[in-house]
Each structure stands twice: as C-alpha cells, then as structure tokens.
Amino acid sequence: MTKPSAKPNSNADESRRDFISKSLALPVLAASATVVSACAPLAGSQRPGVGTSKLGPYKSLRDYYTALEDRNLVVNMGQYDSSSYEFPGLLYRLVDQFGVPHTPCVAADQVKVDGDWINGKLLANHTANGHTNCIALGIEPDPDCPIRSFKKAREHCMKMYRENKFKYPEIPPKEISREQAPCKEVVLTGDEIDITKFQFIQGNPADAGRYINTATVITSDPELGYNLAIYRCQIKGKDRLMVNSEPGQTGWKMFQAAKKRGEKTVPIALAVGQDPLTWTVSGGQIPIRRTSDPVDEYALAGGLGGQAIEVVKGETTHHMVPAHAEIIIEGEVLLDEMAPEGPYHELFGYMGDKKEENYSMRITSITHRKDPWVVNSFTSVAGGILTAPDNGMILADLQNVFKYTTDFATITGALGTYWISIKKTKPKQAKRMARFLMKVAPIAKVIVIVDDDVDVYNRLEVLNAISTRWRMDTATHIDTYKTLILDPGSLDKKTNVKVIIDATLQLPEEGGVENFPEKNRTNLKQGSPGIFERIDKKYADILFQTDWS
Structure with missing residues (x-):
C-alpha cells in the first residue's frame, strides 16, 4: 500500500458530478412519498441499471464494481477523510431522498485514517440498489425500475429454490x-x-x-x-x-x-x-x-x-x-x-x-x-446483502405452507417490519400465517397483512389499507415472542412484545362490513383501460423531472 498526497482526484470529482446530474435524476417528490416503490422511467442510455457490461456471476468484487460503474450505479467521492464522517452522512441523505432500493454504491479512491492517506477503494451500499440483484445473478435488469429488477431476480431465485425441492442448488468450491x-x-x-x-x-x-x-x-x-x-x-x-x-x-x-x-x-x-x-x-x-x-x-x-x-x-x-x-x-x-x-x-x-x-x-x-479494496457496511444506514435470494426463499416457503400468500416485503430501514399480501378466502387466515412467522423468525416485530390488491412494495397502498380496512378491536394480535439479542427495546434481551395487524378486508364473520366499497383508483382503471400508461407517455416531461421552475 502507498500513501498518496492529498491532491484532489479530478477524475473522481467529474465522476461524482456526472452521477448526480445523470443517475440521480429521479423525481424526488415521488421517491420521498413512496420510498419503497418509486419507479420513474428516465430518458436516454444513462439510466441506472442500463449498460453493456458483463452480467454476473463475478469472481471478484472488482469485476462486479466495474459492472456497477458501467451501469451508472456508482457515485465516487474521490478522497475521503474518515474524521469528517461525510461518508455515512452522504449515505443517510441518499436514503432520505430516494429510499434504499434506489440508492447507488458509494465509493472513495483514497481514504485518510489517523492522518495518513491510504490507496485502495472504500465502498459501501454496493448491493443495495434493486438492480444489483439482477446484475450479480446474471439477469438483465428492468431498465425503468429497481423494484421490478429486484422482483425479477427474486422470481429467478424462487424458481431455482422450488425446482431443487425447496433448497438452493449447490456447486462445490x-x-x-x-x-x-x-x-x-x-x-x-x-x-x-x-x-x-x-x-x-x-x-x-x-x-x-x-x-x-x-x-x-x-x-x-x-x-x-x-x-x-x-x-x-x-x-x-x-x-x-x-x-x-x-x-x-x-x-x-x-x-x-x-x-x-x-x-x-x-x-x-x-x-x-x-x-x-x-x-x-x-x-x-x-x-x-x-x-x-x-x-x-x-x-x-x-x-x-x-x-x-x-x-x-x-x-x-x-x-x-x-x-x-x-x-x-x-x-x-x-x-x-x-x-x-x-x-x-x-x-x-x-x-x-x-x-x-x-x-x-x-x-x-x-x-x-x-492496494486492496475495503467494503464498509455503515450498519443500519446503507443497504446490506443482496435481498432477492433471502426474500425469495422466505416467500417460497410461506407459499408452500400457506398457499394463499401472494407477496412478501421486508421494509428497509424498519428492521423486523414485514408487509405480506394474501388472497383471502376464509376467516383468520392472516393471523394464522403471521403467528407462524412470528414464532419462526425472531427478527420479526411488526407484521402487516393486506389483501392481494395491495402492492406491498408501495408504502402508500399499505398505509391506506391500514387506515381503511384494519379494525383495531378485532384484527390486532399482540403477544410476547422471542427476539434478537440486539433488539434495543427488549428488557431481557430474549423476548419482546410484538404486533400483528390484519389489514385485510374483514369478512362479515370477522366483524367486517358486508359490502365494502370499491377503490376510486380501481374504478378509474376499469372505466378507462390503460389510463396511466397513456398519462406516463403523454406527460413524461411533467412527471419525470425534478425541477418545475
């Protein structure tokens, strides 16, 4: 390793400006409102996820990073003085603005530690963006939406898992x-x-x-x-x-x-x-x-x-x-x-x-x-591992035991919060499945169950289901379950009180409304087929920009 001078890296500065002006040109209002699922088509070839680099699998971190750079999924800070704490600060702000599934890998080429500059990249958030699930697994990402890329990779993982009798295949090292x-x-x-x-x-x-x-x-x-x-x-x-x-x-x-x-x-x-x-x-x-x-x-x-x-x-x-x-x-x-x-x-x-x-x-x-590279997790700030393999395994297992399960989401930034959708046909299906999950997954703390017409990757749709379909008196389950030792709210570091919210439409025998009204949005889509596709195409210049001035 060598210790370079503190001369600013002009190439890195240019890379940073390019990324911010091109790759982060996401609609901030939409991303802030629906952090889980905001997907905005971006014009041109500079869209995050779009590129010509070789897809995975990769033998090394460096090969993988090259693909992320080619696909506009890296922002480079150039030099980083670790005493400034600007790296975690930038990650917090990126997540605040765009939500974890839309954030890039952040890199620095040179790092100052205890007064000395060290050559070799420092990376973080390198597997957080939804597109990275596809890239690492060798699948072409969806060009318009990191969430759809994640779901595409998840389907790939679920297919492997199911075809191998509910185990992932193995290839010896x-x-x-x-x-x-x-x-x-x-x-x-x-x-x-x-x-x-x-x-x-x-x-x-x-x-x-x-x-x-x-x-x-x-x-x-x-x-x-x-x-x-x-x-x-x-x-x-x-x-x-x-x-x-x-x-x-x-x-x-x-x-x-x-x-x-x-x-x-x-x-x-x-x-x-x-x-x-x-x-x-x-x-x-x-x-x-x-x-x-x-x-x-x-x-x-x-x-x-x-x-x-x-x-x-x-x-x-x-x-x-x-x-x-x-x-x-x-x-x-x-x-x-x-x-x-x-x-x-x-x-x-x-x-x-x-x-x-x-x-x-x-x-x-x-x-x-x-000049080795180092990855830092900036725990709880940056994204962690690729999510499609774990998420796909859990969803496949749930669907194997509870056939009526339709989708499953872990909420980044709210560890232990699960949103699950089901195709409900009988009373108490939601609670039965959620209680099972609470028992087998100590990390789970808040489980919200919704109907299959609710997109669990759309925060507003889930919150709307809670505010309109949830009956607090009859559709809430609160009990004590095992928890992780790192749970800050646990008194004994072994258990904690956890909650299940059944935000599905309650059947009459569950105390629900006999004829629950249809959504206004659903009536619009049914009465005017293709309405949102037409709007996206006709008014793209209004919808998909960050500055109306």
Whole structure:
C-alpha cells in the first residue's frame, strides 16, 4: 500500500458530478412519498441499471464494481477523510431522498485514517440498489425500475429454490493454486502485520473505534463443519481484533464447543472484499441450519451463481478462503483472553451495548491484493446483502405452507417490519400465517397483512389499507415472542412484545362490513383501460423531472 498526497482526484470529482446530474435524476417528490416503490422511467442510455457490461456471476468484487460503474450505479467521492464522517452522512441523505432500493454504491479512491492517506477503494451500499440483484445473478435488469429488477431476480431465485425441492442448488468450491489467487499477491507475517494500515474506519463517532464489519468470518468445527458469517470485529491493535459472535450464532457455538473440548484457541480467517454472492450467503438466512448436518456455504454461493467459488488454502490456518477476495486476515481466537468490545452502531439503527467480555483474535498473517479494496457496511444506514435470494426463499416457503400468500416485503430501514399480501378466502387466515412467522423468525416485530390488491412494495397502498380496512378491536394480535439479542427495546434481551395487524378486508364473520366499497383508483382503471400508461407517455416531461421552475 502507498500513501498518496492529498491532491484532489479530478477524475473522481467529474465522476461524482456526472452521477448526480445523470443517475440521480429521479423525481424526488415521488421517491420521498413512496420510498419503497418509486419507479420513474428516465430518458436516454444513462439510466441506472442500463449498460453493456458483463452480467454476473463475478469472481471478484472488482469485476462486479466495474459492472456497477458501467451501469451508472456508482457515485465516487474521490478522497475521503474518515474524521469528517461525510461518508455515512452522504449515505443517510441518499436514503432520505430516494429510499434504499434506489440508492447507488458509494465509493472513495483514497481514504485518510489517523492522518495518513491510504490507496485502495472504500465502498459501501454496493448491493443495495434493486438492480444489483439482477446484475450479480446474471439477469438483465428492468431498465425503468429497481423494484421490478429486484422482483425479477427474486422470481429467478424462487424458481431455482422450488425446482431443487425447496433448497438452493449447490456447486462445490474449486481449489486453485496460490499462484492463481489474487488474494496472495502480498503476504504479511510476523512483525510485518499491522491491520491499522488498511482503510478500516470508525463508521460512527459513538463507536468504540475502528471496525471490520463486512468480512466473511470463516470458522470450523468437527461436527458443525465450516461456517461463513458476518460479525463485527473491532480493531484493538496491530495484530489484535475482537470477534463479536452473539450467543446462539454458529460461530459462538463453535467457540463454546472448542472450550468444552479443552482447546485454548480456534483457527479463524476473515475474507474482506469478497464477491457479491459469497458476501450474501455469509450474511443471510440462505444457509440456515435446519438440521444438525454441516452446511457448505461456499457451495450455496456457487449454486446461486451457477459457477464454483474459487478458494485457496489459508496462509497460517487450514481454512479454505475466497481466492479472489481483497484481503485475508488469519489467526486464532484466544478462548482464555476475553476483552471489552463496543459499543457499535448496530443494525436496528441504535447503538449496540458495550460488552465487558468478548472474543479476542490474534492475527498470524495478512495476505492481500495490491492496494486492496475495503467494503464498509455503515450498519443500519446503507443497504446490506443482496435481498432477492433471502426474500425469495422466505416467500417460497410461506407459499408452500400457506398457499394463499401472494407477496412478501421486508421494509428497509424498519428492521423486523414485514408487509405480506394474501388472497383471502376464509376467516383468520392472516393471523394464522403471521403467528407462524412470528414464532419462526425472531427478527420479526411488526407484521402487516393486506389483501392481494395491495402492492406491498408501495408504502402508500399499505398505509391506506391500514387506515381503511384494519379494525383495531378485532384484527390486532399482540403477544410476547422471542427476539434478537440486539433488539434495543427488549428488557431481557430474549423476548419482546410484538404486533400483528390484519389489514385485510374483514369478512362479515370477522366483524367486517358486508359490502365494502370499491377503490376510486380501481374504478378509474376499469372505466378507462390503460389510463396511466397513456398519462406516463403523454406527460413524461411533467412527471419525470425534478425541477418545475
């Protein structure tokens, strides 16, 4: 790594201006009003998602990023001084203006940390935009709408999942030689190790320090097999990290099992800057352990993309690591050396607790590409993993058990809020399905059920259903369920009171109105077929602009 001068990057400045003037030319009023589903056709070839680059799967983060650039889905800050906190500030404002599914990947070419400039990109939000689901999975995005791109990718995932008997297909990883592995371009051991020299930053002024928060954390166990996960890892020194695996998570189970066997250390590896599918499998529910059998998460990532993930043997551990990652950090968890960790800005949008004791890791080697890239999650601000694989799996499972389920949406920025539509034919169908979901998904906190004429990706339609169809006295279920340990509102860090809102049309036997009136919008569409298509075409110059002056 080199430390460049603080000379502004003119190309990056030009790229930033181009992006703002072209790619972010979305109707701000529409996006703010319906953050979940605002879709505006943009003129010309500069529409986000449109491009000629190769579609996925991608071996590396760099190949994927090149496709995002070609498809107008990147805004580049040029240089970033991490002490300014402008990176998370910009992400907050982008989400405020456009909603997560419409926001771009944000990048910086050079990062200033503790007074030193470091070469190598810093990325965030790289899998948030709805188009990225299609791009990473090898599907041409919908040119007009990130939400439709997301749904297109979700249908692709659901088809794979159903055809493989409600499991995602697997393609075992392919081991390659160290000479073929970009992650081995630079090897650091012994006194050369200094994790503080990389562009890992403090993402929030209230954090305890600098964190690695997007690495695929690789551990193994004789019975559980390999595990890939995303855990927050605080930097404590040149060769020291903290590893926050919460109680009940697979990594935590592996640490506990090793301790019971009398072991003092656990081999561990962190892969930073991995390809988008390995990143998604590491941080999602796809490899959820429904049985005690080991899960090959590399094989799941390969199956999603239709090609094997290339891996290489670690430098100082026995772990197989992603060969095309940017940085591989290897070492051992010291089971007898617990230390304080946190606080940290957590996924519910609130500060996570400081932990007086957490797992400590000693770094034994770092291998990396030249001028390696780093991804920061800016937890709860930026978007996380690709959403189509997880969402598609959940919707397919719900439809398999509850045949009347028609759509499912997780609400970005309101973690634990689910909007689900059903084709209702009998009383109590909504509550029956929602209660089941509350029991099996501890992350769920607020579930709203609507009829299938309501688009769960349109915030106004869902809110309208709540305000007109929901009977608070008979169509509300409030009870205590298990929750995540990170839930800031939980008193015991195990349970919380949760709510189910049945905003479907209540049948007469449920206390509903006998003849509920038809929507005005529905009457307009039925009485004047194609009305909105004609309006969009005829008045595009009025509808799809940001400035009426």
